Amino acid sequence: MKKLHIRKGDTVQVAKGKDAGKRGKVLKVDPVKKRIVVEGINRAKKHMRPSQANPQGGVVDWELWMDASNVMLVCSGCERPTRINRQRSGGKSFTRICKRCEREF
Ligand SMILES: [Zn+2]
Numbered sequence: 129m130k131k132l133h134i135r136k137g138d139t140v141q142v143a144k145g146k147d148a149g150k151r152g153k154v155l156k157v158d159p160v161k162k163r164i165v166v167e168g169i170n171r172a173k174k175h176m177r178p179s180q181a182n183p184q185g186g187v188v189d190w191e192l193w194m195d196a197s198n199v200m201l202v203c204s205g206c207e208r209p210t211r212i213n214r215q216r217s218g219g220k221s222f223t224r225i226c227k228r229c230e231r232e233f
Contacts, residue, residue: 131220131222132159132162132164133201134196134199135157136154137153137154138154138202139152139153139154139204140152140154140202141200142169142199143209145170147170150169152166152169153167157196161193162197163194163195164194164196166191166194168191170191170193173188174187176188201224203229204233205233206226206228206229210228210229213227
């Protein structure tokens with residue numbers, strides 16, 4: 129199985145769509161479907177009827193899954209959207225190297 133280069137807790141910048149240019153923290157990763165959930169990005173609103181869980185009803189919003197190919201990983205070293213080099217670091221895990229500042233992150 130091909131591993132997604134994005135991990136939970138990473139910062140990413142949106143490259144496409146209505147949230148293009150925005151940054152957020154990765155909350156969830158689905159490596160099989162190659163989808164991610166990013167804090168504050170791709171939010172959807174829904175009008176809810178009052179229920180036991182939500183007695184007030186009203187509008188709730190939350191982040192939707194989005195395609196991982198729509199974002200750029202932001203390097204924690206140089207804080208710029210970047211591409212990465214992958215280096216095998218024993219076993220099945222990879223070390224990610226920023227192509228801009230060549231820092232490992
Ligand atoms: Zn960097």
